[in-house]
Amino acid sequence: MLNELIFFEVRIFRMFCEKLQVSSADTNKLFETYGVWKYIEDTYDMLSLSSDECAVNDIVEMLKINGVKLEGVVCNKLEAVTDKSxxxxxxxxxxxxxxxxxxxxxEEGISWQETRHKILNPEAYKALYDFEAGLWETGPDYFRYFYKTCSINESKL
Incomplete structure (x- = not known):
């Protein structure tokens, strides 16, 4: 069964990365350091009532209030996706x-928050959202396999 909170976090995370042109690793560190993940979890009921774009803008404003310099951020509406596919x-x-x-x-007997932190591996995340590569078409089991392969290769470096 789909966990709506995790799905919401994933969408907001992706949109934040896209809007600010920041890597998944840097965004994850930012979210961890400034309590954005906790903020999303604590205010999910309220945040989910408005659009995802509003939630991303709320997070941008929260980070600015906390003194985070977000270079080149345009806090207007995200650009509309014109291509439905x-x-x-x-x-x-x-x-x-x-x-x-x-x-x-x-599978690993850990919290989904710990798993989220681990699985936002830069290479695996980047490949999942590279739509020409087609990883998004394979499903969660293959994505987890791909993530593990990326993690093994990174540890060898």
């Missing part, structure tokens, strides 16, 4: 990442 691909990739987080947490 691109938005569908993003949605599918978000679902895969959500399911992978939940499945990996169960």
């Amino acid at each position: 691109t938005e569908q691909e993003r949605f599918c990739a978000d679902l895969i990442l959500t399911d992978a987080i939940m499945d990996m947490a169960d």
Whole structure:
């Protein structure tokens, strides 16, 4: 069953990365350092009532209030996706990442928050949202395998 909170976090995370042109690793560090993950979890009921774009803008404002310099940020509405298939691909990739987080947490016996932190591996995340590569079409099990392969290769460096 889909965990709506995790799915919401995944969407907001992706949109934040896209809006600010920041890597998943840097965004994850930023979210951890400034309590953005906790903020999303604590205010999910309220944040989910408005659009995802409003939630991203709330997070940008929260970070600015905390003194984070977000270079070149335009706090207007996110650019509308004109290609419906691109938005569908993003949605599918978000679902895969959500399911992978939940499945990996169960498999490893750790919290989904710990799993989220681990699975936002820069190479795996980047590949999932590279729609020409097609990883988004394979499902959460293959994505977890791909993530593990990336993690093994990184540890060899």
